[in-house]
Amino acid sequence: MVMSIRMAPPLPLIFLLIIHRVSSAGLGVSYSPSHICALKDSSVIMNCTYTYPTGHQIKNVFWTKTKDKKETEEFPDLSNDTEYSQRLQYLGDKQKICTIRLSHVTLKDSHMYYFRFTTDKDKWVGKPGVNLTVTDLQVASPERVTEGDSVRLTCKSSCSLTDRATFIWYRNSQPLTERRDRNNELLLQSVRREDAGRYSCAVHGHNLISPAVQLNVTYPPKSVSVSISPSGEIVSGDSVTLICSSDSNPPALNFSWFKGGTFVGSGRIFNISKISSDDSGEYKCRSINEHGEKYSDAVTLNVMYPPRNVSVLITGSGEIVSGDSVTLICSSDSNPPAEISWFKGGTFVGSGRIFNISKISSDDSGEYKCRSINEHGEKYSDAVTLNVMCELTII
Known part of the structure; x- marks a missing residue:
């Protein structure tokens, strides 16, 4: 009879496997949370706890991070790093708490961070660690x-x-x-x-x-207005400038000018050199951009000028006979309206636009003229002749 013999593994090997499993299971690090998004210049708390087998004695604890290209040490101690030493505060102990505070974090602090500890028998790095992302706004x-x-x-x-x-x-x-x-x-x-x-x-x-980010709000023309330069009284012969102002975004580039309802010019500035009474009237401007258009309120140009076209009208026609009533009327174009004076020859005989002679006699015969005067000047009319006929009495 053939006997089958099953060999058992050597006892020392079984013992070593059990010890390794216990040793590995007893070492660990936990992070909460494992992902942190923090604002630049804020303080970050990395909550951390760790465990190790009974009978082990903690020799050293520190935090480390993923290695930069320039670093030669595999697991640098951040407390020895000048970029961290003044900002890193260890809040843990050498028993089970390994929490840290990192102050005034910068964008360069975005890394994976790990807690590392050594006992008298083992070394341990808690992976995966805390993934810190630092952001600005x-x-x-x-x-x-x-x-x-x-x-x-x-x-x-x-x-x-x-x-x-x-x-x-x-x-x-x-x-x-x-x-x-x-x-x-x-x-x-x-x-x-x-x-x-x-x-x-x-x-x-x-x-x-x-x-800061600029928000640009565009809008059609608003608050369209006209200013007159120079301000004050406008006298015939002056140079006058009208300026159109408009609040719009983008700024209006199309300006038009109207006198009454008639187009008279373009551009933000409308200039009238040697202004005359014909230029008197109401003016307004129109402002246009890509979002719309708007008209200003009308402004009035009132041009002042001295008397002109002064003339005398004799009422009635035909022969003037002694005893008739005769009226002389002075016509004058001026702004402001003129004061009227009457002269017979060189002698002042009356005032007012109308000069009336009731029951005229031969003594009233002669040349008459009127003078029109305002603050800007004066002008005489041409002379008119009154030739008074005597009425014949038949006996």
Whole structure:
């Protein structure tokens, strides 16, 4: 009979396997959370606990990170690194807590971080570690919007912030306390030109403020007006400039001028050299950009000038007979209206536009003229002759 003999493994080998499994199972590091997204210049807490087998004695504990290309040491101790030594605070112990605080984090601090400890019998690096991503804030916004549009601005980060964030918005460095925001977005409904400005965002409880982004609100011409230079009284012969002002975005480049309803010129400035009474009237300008047009209110040019076209009209026609009533009327074109004086020969005989002679006699015969005068000048009419006929009495 053939006997089958099953050989058992050597006892020392079984013992060694059991010891390794126990030893491996007893060493460990736990992180909570294992992924952290933090704002630049904030402080980060990396919560950490570790375990090791009973009977082991802790010799050394420190934190390390993924090795940079320039580093030669496989697991550098961050407390010896000048970039970390002043900012790293160990909050743990040599028993089971290995939490640290890293202050004033920068974008360069984005790494995988590990806790490492050594006992009198083993060395251990807690992998996978804590993945720290440091982010700044950026405002995403359209560069240009039109008045009346709805605009959404977003406060963006390169990762989702680990801590619950309450976002704050600023326009021109002033907080927008009247706004109600949804998460990290600012909604401007029916945007107005007053909403234009430099927008930035921040997270409540942090000092970091994003770079400001300019929001440009475009709109059609508004507040179109005309100014007159020089101001004050305008006298015939003066040079007068009309200037059209317009609030619009983009700035209006098309300006037109109208006298009454008639087109008279283009450009923001309309100049009249040697103005005359014919230029008197109502003027307005029209401002146009790509979003619309608007007319100014009318302004009136009232041109002052001295008397002209002075003449005398004799009422009635035909022969003037002694005893008749005769009226002389002085006509004058001037602005402002002129004062009228009457002269017979060189002698002043009366005032007013109408000069009346009732029951005229031969003594009233002669040359008459009127003088028209205002603050800008005077002018005489040509002389008219009154030839009074005597009525013959038949006996």
